[in-house]
Amino acid sequence: MIHASIVGGSGYTGGELLRILLSHPDVDVVQVTSRSHLGEYVYQVHPNLRKRTKLTFSDPEALQPVDVLFLALPHGQSQEKIDGYATLATHIIDLSADFRLRDPAQYHKWYGKPHASAQWLPRFVYGLPELHRMEISTARYVSGVGCNATAANLALLPAVKAGLVDLSFPVVVEIKVGSSEGGAEGNPGSHHPERSGVIRTFSAFGHRHTAEVMQELCIDHLTLTMTSVDLVRGVLATAHANVKAGVTVKDLWKAYRSAANENPFLRVVKEHRGIYRVPEPKILAGSNYADLGFEVDEDGRHLVAMCAIDNLMKGASGSAVQCMNLMFGLDEMMGLDFSGLHPI
């Protein structure tokens, strides 16, 4: 039995982690912390957990030693206290952005200030198993992943890995996202009458997750353009890239099918009939799958690659638990077997 605690359990990624771990056959959740909800039952904040657990939120200052500590804190906080956390657990999975970038200069550039614990950056592995399964298996410190970065990374991964993409051309990834991405704290723009029914390109350039895709896929000319739409959970990345001369649809099929064969949570969705012919996030709510698809234009050079995920699962807590499974030698899919719903 793995003893696990969650630091920062009242937010959406913390709640989703808790939901998964409570159903995980090999995990015992020891503590879930929250300053603002200290002493409350966790189900008062996460109403889906009513009758599932009697846990109450603990004081983050009173953490007990465990096997694995999941840090689900707002960005910037883990790097301040990482040394302390490291005395409490042999394994740490940090879901914030603090340990995703390997290069402190890149961190400084994208997050606007120097990293507080740059010496820790090389000790962390970027927590996307589809990219770093082997390293994660032997790692003690794993970062989380940006949800938008994950959709972009997985959309392009099979084609890039197979060497089919001509990265001298710019890559544009248009990402459409639901409202849970913004976290559990409201703001004027998340007020329902303002947020409902939006199609809002809130970031044309410069989204911080861009750095993670540049790092992981080694793409220099990359734009992530972010648009909010009316949905709670879900991300769809539609990536535009150029394939190298001579690359055929068959080559792409082979690359995407191989990725799906090698990775239990990747699926290729490319159908000629039915309603669900392309990847769609809505049927992924609660599941850890990433659905991939692609199309090529008549000239055979312009690739549109797609990836749909649940931002709180494959884009955050699901991938984190998948990493934990790998780190502790368990089946990668343990605790992550919910198939998603249809209709929804």
Added chain:
Amino acid sequence: MIHASIVGGSGYTGGELLRILLSHPDVDVVQVTSRSHLGEYVYQVHPNLRKRTKLTFSDPEALQPVDVLFLALPHGQSQEKIDGYATLATHIIDLSADFRLRDPAQYHKWYGKPHASAQWLPRFVYGLPELHRMEISTARYVSGVGCNATAANLALLPAVKAGLVDLSFPVVVEIKVGSSEGGAEGNPGSHHPERSGVIRTFSAFGHRHTAEVMQELCIDHLTLTMTSVDLVRGVLATAHANVKAGVTVKDLWKAYRSAANENPFLRVVKEHRGIYRVPEPKILAGSNYADLGFEVDEDGRHLVAMCAIDNLMKGASGSAVQCMNLMFGLDEMMGLDFSGLHPI
């Protein structure tokens, strides 16, 4: 030309008033006040008004004299300053709850504190033209209406007015509402991920609008039960009442049809085919119509009466402008001619 100002113009009812008045052929909007957005263009808060007006938000302390002052302040503020406002305008329409109830004791009971200007209560007319058209025509002070109260009042008005309802039996009105009812200020429950897709019976008993329906329709045993659903604008009241023995469907048809004939904004919706057979709020967004419908059970005693409105129009700003039209001898429908959209 009627000179009008809006006090409290950054909220939803204030914005809707402004939208209507800017298109009203006989009105000149002099000032729109907002403390929090002082000096900003009104279109920065109400983006639909971009390129429609160069007005900026004024200081509420610097109001100029006008013909009519619309007060769109949070509940409790108008009653504190009504004497001052009365020196600035011959006519006042107050959209808050402050002057809706005639009896100070009822105000105290439902709003939890004594009224600060009880002597003003008899000077105000309840601002629903379908109930008080004549009095409003000669009034100088008119209150606004509660949006839920309006849906309940209009659902039952034709039947009650025609003496068809047996008011010795309790009346239950189940009201379903969109999110704009809660106003422009967010709260944890209005955060999109929490508010999206809800069916939330947030008030089983004791909603303050109950008092307005009791007062206006003289119903003693009345329950308004409030449920939030996923929509921005719109209220549907489904009222359950007992009709007197011997009342026929024909009698009800006559009562509802008469109401629609006598009131330009009432329509009866009771079709046997097509998609829109019953009143529905979604097609009313932006319109001042109230759509009415009714059904009677096999035994002929249980009446279900329905009313759909746009809470910001017929349930607030639309009715207020309709009152202004009456107070100034204009055509009741002036400035209120938008038909609503289909589909939407």
Added chain:
Amino acid sequence: MIHASIVGGSGYTGGELLRILLSHPDVDVVQVTSRSHLGEYVYQVHPNLRKRTKLTFSDPEALQPVDVLFLALPHGQSQEKIDGYATLATHIIDLSADFRLRDPAQYHKWYGKPHASAQWLPRFVYGLPELHRMEISTARYVSGVGCNATAANLALLPAVKAGLVDLSFPVVVEIKVGSSEGGAEGNPGSHHPERSGVIRTFSAFGHRHTAEVMQELCIDHLTLTMTSVDLVRGVLATAHANVKAGVTVKDLWKAYRSAANENPFLRVVKEHRGIYRVPEPKILAGSNYADLGFEVDEDGRHLVAMCAIDNLMKGASGSAVQCMNLMFGLDEMMGLDFSGLHPI
């Protein structure tokens, strides 16, 4: 291992059954039939099941003998072929309305034609474990439940069972429902531009599920009033009833708490703070829980009882699998352990 087949697997209840059974540790799904999708992979219709099963839709005429047959056919079909099905399986769970009513006269009244196999009606048990757990445990033939009937039944069950409700007064249940209730076949009113954002009281009286509540709770004066709202999965019943003189809130608390203690899928939601203070269907998507709540008015006589469910789970396929578990002596919760999501 229980061998199970699903007859009529391309609809929403069939798909949901399949989703549950594929994850059920003690069930082997043998066949899933569909005439219209014969030979297609089930995941082409139910895209959430991609990579979960290689099953294809079978011919309903080529059913093999199994332990339990789930019939998920349109209403009216099971009663025509029940004798044939009974030769194929020792246990049958019919999710249609065909075997829910015990009295053939009631069936005739509510469904407009005589029952084709009235002799089978007494052999079936009404498939709501919270009402008939013992009988179901020893039954071979179990009916499904109407989703709206289930929400109404469970809202009132604790109070009625404890003798707290005065059934000489009429009971009105206002039910709000999502779009999946209408099934997988579209119609003009389910076209997204028409269905999105509706609040549509499509049935004031006479909904067929009324008969199930009258039968199961022995209520004579009952109205179910149905309103469609914008949501895919979910039902909320808000029931208005009179409690007997002298009944206290404490009595009601006791009744509802007991129900939750005795039934693993019932929960009482009645909080004084937080966002989720009352039962809400959205957090139940995919879960088999029924969340119950209640309020009483100042006079202590008017009870508002609430129940939220996922219409495809507790209101259909979830309850059916719960019955199967009971019929085969398994833990009632097996395969039904998904907690639901937050946020969603």
Added chain:
Amino acid sequence: MIHASIVGGSGYTGGELLRILLSHPDVDVVQVTSRSHLGEYVYQVHPNLRKRTKLTFSDPEALQPVDVLFLALPHGQSQEKIDGYATLATHIIDLSADFRLRDPAQYHKWYGKPHASAQWLPRFVYGLPELHRMEISTARYVSGVGCNATAANLALLPAVKAGLVDLSFPVVVEIKVGSSEGGAEGNPGSHHPERSGVIRTFSAFGHRHTAEVMQELCIDHLTLTMTSVDLVRGVLATAHANVKAGVTVKDLWKAYRSAANENPFLRVVKEHRGIYRVPEPKILAGSNYADLGFEVDEDGRHLVAMCAIDNLMKGASGSAVQCMNLMFGLDEMMGLDFSGLHPI
């Protein structure tokens, strides 16, 4: 008074035309045809028009001569009967795709069959006033516009017209659309449980509206990628293009501001604070505005240009009425003065 008739009035564009024309001060609607709803009141299909008109649907074979005929038929029908229609009206505005392309070869390529009345193609002017105001003013035959083409055309028009875009680089336009684009006829994918909450990239390449943008903006390397999202009315185009070396943000500001100054329905939305900083379709429901915005990356070469419209207004019926106004020498904005709603 202009006498106008609508051929094909039961669809969404026909209904929207009717709504506009009924409120147009200088238009008298003579007939609205529909085969499938022959003889029904138009308000039975377009419920927003109840109490606005007593018109019934006429037989398309019994059209009377009028000043202007609006053809709102499914694609392919106008070209078959254009000679006949031309005998009935001096002016024709065809909202279908039949007369949008000037080159019969392009029509053949994109619509898969030869044009049935190719000799008529040169007589039609492409009906987007922002592109062809002068020609429309003197034209007798004007085509409608593709809604997606209009969003793409207007997003890029100011920059392209000012010569700021380097069209030797490919242009990618990511377009997000609501469900009313699909028309009033349902299909399996428009069934609410399937369509609700989607983010569905249903067309990566080859959308027919591409041809209109290529023609009107003279862009050779153009991709329109289409994604459906959860909204009824609205299109947002997010266009990615390269600006020429040396072009500054100031140049772009000047181009976009000029476009807004010269065109009454264009607005620039580019704010640094508030909720509505970029173009958003939801606040445009029912309005004829096209909101434009743009961003440039750090290097100053990658332009993201945005345009939000209501697909049924600026993207179809609104532009058609704007053309009619120009053709008959009226104020371009007549009948098109609805500002849109906030919130919505």
